[in-house]
Amino acid sequence: MNTKRFLTTYGPMFGIWILIVLLFGVLSDNFLTTRTFLTIAGQVPPLVIICCGMTLILIIGGIDLSVGSVLALSASLLCVALARWELALPVAAFLAIFAGFLMGAFNGAISVLLKIPSFVVTLGTLKIAFGLAMLVTASETVPVGTTLEPLAQRISGIGLPVSFLVAIVFVILFQVILSKTVYGRYLVAIGTNEKAVQLAGIPTNLRKISVYAITGALVGVASIFFAARLGAANADAGNGLELSAIAAVVIGGTSLTGGRGSVVNSFVGAMIILTLDSGLAQIGAAEFAKHMVTGIVIVVAVLLDALRGDFLQTLKNRFRKTA
């Protein structure tokens, strides 16, 4: 990718984020402080790690509504495994990730093989995972003690939490997977024109299922950071997270109809959502206003995406005219 294309791909999103940051900086005296950014940085990891997978799912033209309650299930398993079953951290972490993986694989297999819209399948999984989380926790909040604290700690010198850096690593890793591996390019191709991919003799089902499974596993990873920050888990953990994740990915410009998207931009999309949240809180906006502003930002983002499609079509028609 040349510099120009790099800038046009990632520049606008970063620009918008910086504008929002500056806007709140002007509106509130206390916004441009280390404390604000550390709060945001602390919230970033679970959401951003999930966004890595959600971006891929939207790119292949699917959606996953179950990530929030799968996170609750994984986090619950993790905390129960550590606190009640007294398992070692690696074993507990594996359980959490594996549970996420299984739920994701279930989503993928049912929706791809049985050709059922992922919207409906994952809506079902949302309830299933929620129920399982209640079962695992016996509907209680399970405190995890001090085992996970190191993850939420800040690295001396940089000041950022370990978890934030891990999230950044995931973003880079998944952006590379998406744009630099054959697997990633096939996902883009499938989301753009699956039939053409199949005609080229490339099987698509397994690849599509794998995207859901990977996302599930990522949710498992995210659950570890989630539990680390709160020091506990219950079945209500991650409530509404699916919507934040989808919103972040969409704000980041990933097309809801598939074929186009970027993990880095989803990351910035997540930053925008979290910044709005904390900025609005700081300028003393009422709870209702926070919800409405976030909602408006999502609608505007989708609108921009739709207009972009129209714009391209117009260009193409014009080309056809001259042809």
Place this chain on the structure above:
Amino acid sequence: MITITDLQKSYGRNRVLRDFDMHIEPGEVHALLGSNGAGKSTLAKILTGLTPFNAGDITFEGAPYRPKDKRESEEKGLVMVLQELNVIENLTVAENLFLNRLPTRGGLLNTKTLHAEAAEALERVGLGAISPDTPAAELGIGQQQLVEIAGALLRDIKLLILDEPTASLTAPEIEKLFENVNRLKAQGISIIYISHRMEEIFKISDRVTVLRDGKRIATHRIGEVEMPQLIRAMAGAEVAESERQPSRFSAGDAVGLEVKNLSASGRFSDVSFRVHQGEVVGIAGLIGAGRTELLRAIYGVDPVDSGAVFLQNGQLEHKPSSPQDSVQASMGLIPEDRKGEGLILEHSITMNSVLGELGKYAGKAWFRAEEATAAAEKVNREMSLKYESMDEPVGNLSGGNQQKVVIARWLLKGVDVFLFDEPTRGVDVAAKEAIYQLLQGLAAEGKTILVVSSDFLELMKISDRILVLSNGRLTGEFSPDEYSQEALTEAAFAGFQATAKTPTAA
């Protein structure tokens, strides 16, 4: 190189290829010529493994050839560049070219190798100016097509099939395409060239085979044949005088629909004609001539650039802007895709019949079902619809009867102008006759009827006049005593003779 003997292919009861023989020599450009439904595309699909054949033999380089899928035919070196392109717009040009064998190094895409090889492939088709990492979406149609050809050339090909390759190309792009065809020929690669454009066929091919109704009618060496001879070969059977519809209108009759200088760029240009009340006018033409587009434009589904439509004997200027407006102005479209655009298959005959005016049967709060059923039943009976119950889902009805339900809707609505797009597509012979009767009945009631059909014989049977649309322009108007397959065929091809579309200023 390829010898085809006694090839048979049917889709259901519809025989698309029968006793078909053909031979293709190495390094020749062999053109396929024929009207709609002659079997050209089916033949291409068989050769490239997209559809199996029922009986007969194909030998390719001395061995029996029966590809089970596209992959197998490609491995053997038979490749088709499809009319609808398969370029994946969100990938780069290079990625498109090497889609099923992207080079990697250490798990990552080896962009260096990929771009180097892609640049070479692009150079070969004269697209050297395009950078391999350009997103495919940024290419024009013509360039996308050349990319597909470049992709085909990457394989070790023996036979390349081009299906209407110049349909959306500009003149310079066509030149480039021809250069490539000639270069391939020089390398001993055979090319099957399917096109409506005779001029191109005469320019580029060595031999031409004419198909009609799934049979090979003639094969000629270019240079030993003239255009009229080819048109005669394509035309075939005539409709008996007795079967023709005598003209029913006279110059004094009111004009139900008048189209004046209607143009929509890239689809059709400067189309003008009149249809009188009580008259059935057919629009003939080849697939892709712009006939459906014209109907849709008159009906206001797609926008036009200029021109006007007049209704009610010129009294009402109708700006086609939306289907709602057209229905208001008493016009109804019966689309080609009955199941997709015409009917709601799961719903009852009644519901489908009254769909256009549900409001009429809305009481204070409830839908007045009995009244709607009674009204729908009356109209459908008049058309002798075969049904068991008005509550039956229309999906259960035969194609012909489904068509009647669509027409019933417009009759209930009291529409005066009927636009039919391929009214007999996919219905059996008996149902066809019933639909013809229906059209005549509508005309006898003084309705204005415009019918698009790909079947010349059908149009000759039912129309008081036939207009021919070719490459977006009207190229002929015929009254019943002038009807002949030959004349219609000639007119249908006429628009494609003119020089290829030239680029205009943007």
